[in-house]
Amino acid sequence: MGKTDDRDLNQPEHPANAEAEAAAAAAKVSAGPPKLSKKAYEKELKRLQAELVDMQQWVVETGARVVVIMEGRDAAGKGSAIKRITQYLNPRTCRIEALPAPNSREQGQWYFQRYVEKLPTAGEIVIFDRSWYNRAGVERVMGFCTSQEYRKFLHQAPIFERLLVEDGIMLRKYWFSVSDEEQIERFKSRRNDPLRRWKLSPMDLQSITRWEDYSRAKDQMFIHTDITVAPWYIIESEDKKRSRINVISHLLSTIPYEKIDRPLPEIPERPESDNDYQRPPREDFHYVPDVAAALERRHQKAKKKKQEERTKEHVDSEE
Numbered sequence: 001m002g003k004t005d006d007r008d009l010n011q012p013e014h015p016a017n018a019e020a021e022a023a024a025a026a027a028k029v030s031a032g033p034p035k036l037s038k039k040a041y042e043k044e045l046k047r048l049q050a051e052l053v054d055m056q057q058w059v060v061e062t063g064a065r066v067v068v069i070m071e072g073r074d075a076a077g078k079g080s081a082i083k084r085i086t087q088y089l090n091p092r093t094c095r096i097e098a099l100p101a102p103n104s105r106e107q108g109q110w111y112f113q114r115y116v117e118k119l120p121t122a123g124e125i126v127i128f129d130r131s132w133y134n135r136a137g138v139e140r141v142m143g144f145c146t147s148q149e150y151r152k153f154l155h156q157a158p159i160f161e162r163l164l165v166e167d168g169i170m171l172r173k174y175w176f177s178v179s180d181e182e183q184i185e186r187f188k189s190r191r192n193d194p195l196r197r198w199k200l201s202p203m204d205l206q207s208i209t210r211w212e213d214y215s216r217a218k219d220q221m222f223i224h225t226d227i228t229v230a231p232w233y234i235i236e237s238e239d240k241k242r243s244r245i246n247v248i249s250h251l252l253s254t255i256p257y258e259k260i261d262r263p264l265p266e267i268p269e270r271p272e273s274d275n276d277y278q279r280p281p282r283e284d285f286h287y288v289p290d291v292a293a294a295l296e297r298r299h300q301k302a303k304k305k306k307q308e309e310r311t312k313e314h315v316d317s318e319e
Contacts, residue, residue, distance in 0.1 A: 072176030
């Protein structure tokens with residue numbers, strides 16, 4: 001009887017087998033697309049970053065003003081995406097704004113006032129790593145604003161953004177979406193990495209227990225602030241590499257830039273020295289110690305030791 005059951009279970013038409021296949025298929029769908037390969041990612045990222053350089057040149061030459069808002073849950077991938085966007089851009093005309101909690105003076109101002117001060121002038125790109133939408137998210141969930149202030153924000157934000165767009169600012173709003181399971185894994189990764197542990201704040205940890213509250217706040221934010229002239233664009237961010245490619249590609253597709261061909265600058269020949277200049281003695285200056293030289297010596301010593309061990313193993317094997 002047991003053998004018959006085992007044989008039947010392996011048949012495709014068996015209900016238990018079909019149920020297992022359906023569950024596996026559902027899990028595959030919920031897991032999303034496969035991770036982007038490193039090789040494909042790096043090749044496309046390099047191409048897109050070159051396009052970003054062209055876009056920035058167009059912004060500078062035409063006097064355009066661009067504002068990019070990056071929002072999403074903690075550890076959703078906003079910061080790493082911003083890093084790739086700005087990696088090769090000129091920091092003189094591309095700024096990242098990540099405002100801290102408002103001070104006592106700012107708390108007495110119109111809520112949007114401190115953000116107005118950070119808006120771009122002609123020929124600038126400003127990327128907000130979190131923005132005025134703090135009020136719709138963390139402030140609402142954690143009780144940092146009153147219900148009246150929250151309702152006023154949802155009313156004023158679309159008006160404020162329409163004024164920005166009407167004045168000529170190109171406003172792009174992105175929401176990075178990540179699952180609760182992936183967020184936990186990223187929190188653990190930060191905790192275990194001394195170089196990134198600073199990213200894990202007490203507020204991040206509190207957000208774990210308020211997941212559904214943040215979900216409700218996000219839904220209300222979309223309902224009230226997803227407007228025609230400044231819609232929300234959602235970036236699926238389970239795979240950070242994929243999300244970076246997608247956000248850069250989309251941003252470029254929404255900016256009507258044109259490649260500006262500029263002639264390569266001529267590098268002049270250095271004139272021959274007339275030997276009138278005498279460099280002061282090296283001892284007169286404070287040079288940084290060459291610790292890199294010690295690293296190289298240790299590397300060569302370890303390499304030599306490894307070669308000697310291999311030689312010894314080869315000799316021993318022949319004896």
